[in-house]
Amino acid sequence: xxxxxxxxxxxxxxxxxxxxxxxxxxxxxxxxxRTDTRPxxxxxxxxxxxxxxxxxEPTLVKSRGDFSVRVVPNxxxxxxxxxxxxxxxxxxxxxITGFGIHDVVIEGGTHNRTLALMSVxxxxxxxxxxxxxxxxxxxxxxxxxxxxxxxxxVSAGASLEHPHSQIIGLPILPNLLRARMSDAMAYFExxxxxxxxxxxxxxxxxxxxxxAESDLFASFIPYAALSPFHCWxxxxxxxxxxxxxxxxxxxxxxxxxxxxxxxxxxxxxxxDFNILFRMAPTYMGQLPWFHxxxxxxxxxxxxAGFELGSGMFINPALPEASAQFLRQVKLPGEHVxxxxxASLIG
Amino acid sequence: xxxxxxxxxxxxxxxxxxxxxxxxxxxxxxxxxRTDTRPxxxxxxxxxxxxxxxxxEPTLVKSRGDFSVRVVPNxxxxxxxxxxxxxxxxxxxxxITGFGIHDVVIEGGTHNRTLALMSVxxxxxxxxxxxxxxxxxxxxxxxxxxxxxxxxxVSAGASLEHPHSQIIGLPILPNLLRARMSDAMAYFExxxxxxxxxxxxxxxxxxxxxxAESDLFASFIPYAALSPFHCWxxxxxxxxxxxxxxxxxxxxxxxxxxxxxxxxxxxxxxxDFNILFRMAPTYMGQLPWFHxxxxxxxxxxxxAGFELGSGMFINPALPEASAQFLRQVKLPGEHVxxxxxASLIG
Numbered sequence: 001x002x003x004x005x006x007x008x009x010x011x012x013x014x015x016x017x018x019x020x021x022x023x024x025x026x027x028x029x030x031x032x033x034r035t036d037t038r039p040x041x042x043x044x045x046x047x048x049x050x051x052x053x054x055x056x057e058p059t060l061v062k063s064r065g066d067f068s069v070r071v072v073p074n075x076x077x078x079x080x081x082x083x084x085x086x087x088x089x090x091x092x093x094x095x096i097t098g099f100g101i102h103d104v105v106i107e108g109g110t111h112n113r114t115l116a117l118m119s120v121x122x123x124x125x126x127x128x129x130x131x132x133x134x135x136x137x138x139x140x141x142x143x144x145x146x147x148x149x150x151x152x153x154v155s156a157g158a159s160l161e162h163p164h165s166q167i168i169g170l171p172i173l174p175n176l177l178r179a180r181m182s183d184a185m186a187y188f189e190x191x192x193x194x195x196x197x198x199x200x201x202x203x204x205x206x207x208x209x210x211x212a213e214s215d216l217f218a219s220f221i222p223y224a225a226l227s228p229f230h231c232w233x234x235x236x237x238x239x240x241x242x243x244x245x246x247x248x249x250x251x252x253x254x255x256x257x258x259x260x261x262x263x264x265x266x267x268x269x270x271x272d273f274n275i276l277f278r279m280a281p282t283y284m285g286q287l288p289w290f291h292x293x294x295x296x297x298x299x300x301x302x303x304a305g306f307e308l309g310s311g312m313f314i315n316p317a318l319p320e321a322s323a324q325f326l327r328q329v330k331l332p333g334e335h336v337x338x339x340x341x342a343s344l345i346g
Numbered sequence: 347x348x349x350x351x352x353x354x355x356x357x358x359x360x361x362x363x364x365x366x367x368x369x370x371x372x373x374x375x376x377x378x379x380r381t382d383t384r385p386x387x388x389x390x391x392x393x394x395x396x397x398x399x400x401x402x403e404p405t406l407v408k409s410r411g412d413f414s415v416r417v418v419p420n421x422x423x424x425x426x427x428x429x430x431x432x433x434x435x436x437x438x439x440x441x442i443t444g445f446g447i448h449d450v451v452i453e454g455g456t457h458n459r460t461l462a463l464m465s466v467x468x469x470x471x472x473x474x475x476x477x478x479x480x481x482x483x484x485x486x487x488x489x490x491x492x493x494x495x496x497x498x499x500v501s502a503g504a505s506l507e508h509p510h511s512q513i514i515g516l517p518i519l520p521n522l523l524r525a526r527m528s529d530a531m532a533y534f535e536x537x538x539x540x541x542x543x544x545x546x547x548x549x550x551x552x553x554x555x556x557x558a559e560s561d562l563f564a565s566f567i568p569y570a571a572l573s574p575f576h577c578w579x580x581x582x583x584x585x586x587x588x589x590x591x592x593x594x595x596x597x598x599x600x601x602x603x604x605x606x607x608x609x610x611x612x613x614x615x616x617x618d619f620n621i622l623f624r625m626a627p628t629y630m631g632q633l634p635w636f637h638x639x640x641x642x643x644x645x646x647x648x649x650a651g652f653e654l655g656s657g658m659f660i661n662p663a664l665p666e667a668s669a670q671f672l673r674q675v676k677l678p679g680e681h682v683x684x685x686x687x688a689s690l691i692g
Binding site for chain 1: 425624
């Protein structure tokens with residue numbers, strides 16, 4: 001018997017399909033060529049150390065020791081800051097000139113690394129760069145929304161192999177976020193608390209969907225996960241925007257991000273994935289009812305007509321079983337950054 | 347300079363990216379193996395004529411001459427009707443038992459055909475089967491929403507080659523539709539007309555985004571198309587649900603659907619695509635503010651982290667140029683079902 005589940009924060013329904021059920025291990029593609037088997041340097045790669053002349057001047061550089069994260073303008077930007085955002089068209093053809101910022105975040109100069117294999121210190125540098133650059137964009141009065149994301153692998157939309165993320169500053173609020181904001185506000189009005197704070201308490205108390213837990217963050221498969229191994233990294237401290245977090249939170253987030261990504265890398269054999277940072281619009285301050293978080297979506301199955309048509313997903317994996325699978329992945333010692341989740345959960 | 351455009355009906359924003367601009371012809375994959383080059387029959391295919399024993403008893407059959415459309419229960423259903431829909435879980439873990447109907451619509455018994463290559467009469471049989479079966483599902487009191495869709499090709503999510511569509515009856519209203527309904531109602535309250543009727547008038551009057559036009563339907567690339575060659579087939583007559591259309595509309599829809607699909611088949615070399623029928627919830631009658639339509643999404647590029655994160659899309663093709671390209675596709679004579687759009691449009 002399958003089950004329909006609803007995420008209380010996003011109000012999205014998902015079909016957890018046991019008729020099509022797959023064991024977590026059935027979703028692992030053993031034929032994948034892992035990132036660490038690539039060459040360490042590629043002559044043609046604009047992001048490798050030594051090839052810096054192939055990109056524009058960085059807008060931001062963060063370094064620790066030999067490791068540097070460089071933020072550079074995207075060579076093929078979806079939006080540019082040449083002209084201010086102007087309403088064009090008419091009432092029924094609403095348009096704005098394509099104002100915006102589109103940056104690439106180069107995650108170090110080594111071609112065959114990936115976030116999962118970096119040290120906690122390197123991930124701190126990475127997160128620090130994302131935080132600082134998104135804050136810079138958020139301060140531009142024309143920017144209404146900042147999205148930080150990463151495409152890892154071809155099926156996740158990456159067009160370059162070298163590990164990198166992207167930051168886009170938009171002059172409008174996407175419709176999806178408008179709906180999320182209004183749902184979160186409605187929850188707050190009815191229940192008197194932030195729905196994301198509530199979810200943090202529930203998931204850490206219950207534990208069956210946890211992947212890892214640190215002082216300040218929980219990494220878990222949501223009750224109504226949209227796809228197998230879809231996970232959220234949810235902060236304990238209530239901030240509406242990622243770029244408001246403290247250095248202490250950056251350090252803690254680096255640990256849990258590393259452990260989560262390493263469990264996916266080793267457990268699922270380096271699948272393609274997307275990482276998204278969801279947050280409130282830049283023009284809003286600290287909102288009592290909205291909470292930033294990271295959504296991490298491994299690409300182990302494919303969305304099709306049903307998903308496009310309904311906006312709903314069919315997930316062939318039980319979130320509780322997927323979480324247990326990831327908790328039990330054996331990690332090489334250097335990738336264990338957090339104490340194990342109490343054995344009673346499994 | 348790129349442009350952000352908003353669809354007035356769905357309120358979705360899209361980035362029309364001229365910096366990444368592609369000419370329509372650059373999006374054609376010449377290496378594709380077209381459907382009509384496959385064998386006419388496959389021994390292992392459960393949907394081929396002669397292999398009927400490999401599927402369950404049909405829930406509906408519609409025939410004309412030798413051509414039959416059979417609707418059968420999906421062998422791996424996402425939802426089943428074994429038990430009534432029951433609320434399970436608690437306030438913060440909302441769930442319903444997986445009640446629903448999941449059918450497959452077999453588009454004739456020939457393995458190497460596709461809707462684009464069928465006759466208008468055959469498409470009438472196909473549309474008639476979709477209409478009747480969705481109406482049957484809509485009459486079940488437990489069903490709140492019916493979605494008809496088609497996945498053509500692997501990248502669109504098809505797991506079987508044989509031409510087929512699917513119908514799913516859901517015991518809930520997807521969140522996406524809830525938002526669409528409320529946006530359409532808000533438009534009606536403000537403007538005093540259905541936003542979809544208004545779009546039909548604008549697109550047929552202006553013509554630059556039209557692909558084909560018949561007495562009762564317009565096929566066009568929306569002003570804020572989400573991806574290259576994304577098209578809508580929008581009815582002139584106002585019905586909130588597809589399953590309420592008349593026989594006369596079925597005949598007219600068969601003609602414009604065939605012509606639109608043939609232009610995509612020959613112009614883009616049989617790309618993978620999804621077809622979705624969007625309509626109001628089954629429990630609602632004729633609503634003055636909501637209008638059914640077909641959305642047709644060729645898979646010529648890939649959604650990635652940005653799309654997942656923002657719910658917005660980056661479209662590297664100008665809708666007006668894509669529509670002109672499709673209008674100019676040379677069709678074999680038997681696939682021309684409608685008069686050409688006035689040459690002044692191009």
